Amino acid sequence: MMASRILMQRVCCVLVRDLRGSSSYSSSLTASATVQPFLSRTVLRSSCRSVSFNVQDHDDFTERVINSQLPVLIDFHAQWCGPCKILGPRLEKAIAKQKGRIAMAKVDIDEHTDLAIEYGVSAVPTVIAMRGGDVIDQFVGIKDEDQLDSFVEQLIGQ
Template sequence: MGENVKYVTLTDDNFEAEVLQSEVPVLVDFWAIWCGPCRMIAPVIEELAAEYEGRAKIGKLDVDQNPRTAMQYGIRAIPTLLFFKNGQVVDQLVGAASKKMLVERLEALVGAEAA
């Protein structure tokens, strides 16, 4: 791992700057260390961060360490994946989604940028 991690570690403090003010669409993975399905999709999240570098931002927010943001978005089950565009939630998935499903959702957002 080390230096080549492409996703952004999101916190209550940087959420506005990193997500709400982002120039590109953002996928936020709300997760926690004790959550099995969260750990299952972690490698997929990391792959997407590398594949979409420059076109979309991928971030992970630990709900235990950042309860304010999790509460603000009504996160009750994890993993919850929220897709943001221009500071607004435009899509969401709850549970361990497949990479194919995530790619489809991201492509819809990124593709709309290019159009």
């Protein structure tokens, strides 16, 4: 289900980009009673540059994190972890401030134990910063919003 939703979002983003590049963009949207509601519901309200995502499996991790053109923060968390529930929204907020210059991958350690072991995660929350497939920095535990903003800005500035 999640994979089909991601695929639909990517297809719709391409469609919107193609329509915006065409001179008949506004007329094609207003002329079609079925396209307008579909686009406004599925694409225009969702971000084509979605920078936060849940890792589905090891191949997804490789494609969207290791091979990413953007720097990526990896949030290793667990559903049962209280501090993770506090840190997650703070990370989302810090990432959103960067307006697409950095991505965030969320990895549930109970679902993806192999990735947690591979990256030496021994406690949650653990946040690892990567660029070009290389680990740049990391921390364990909670940070306040100012510390997170600083952490993210350092990753972008490197």
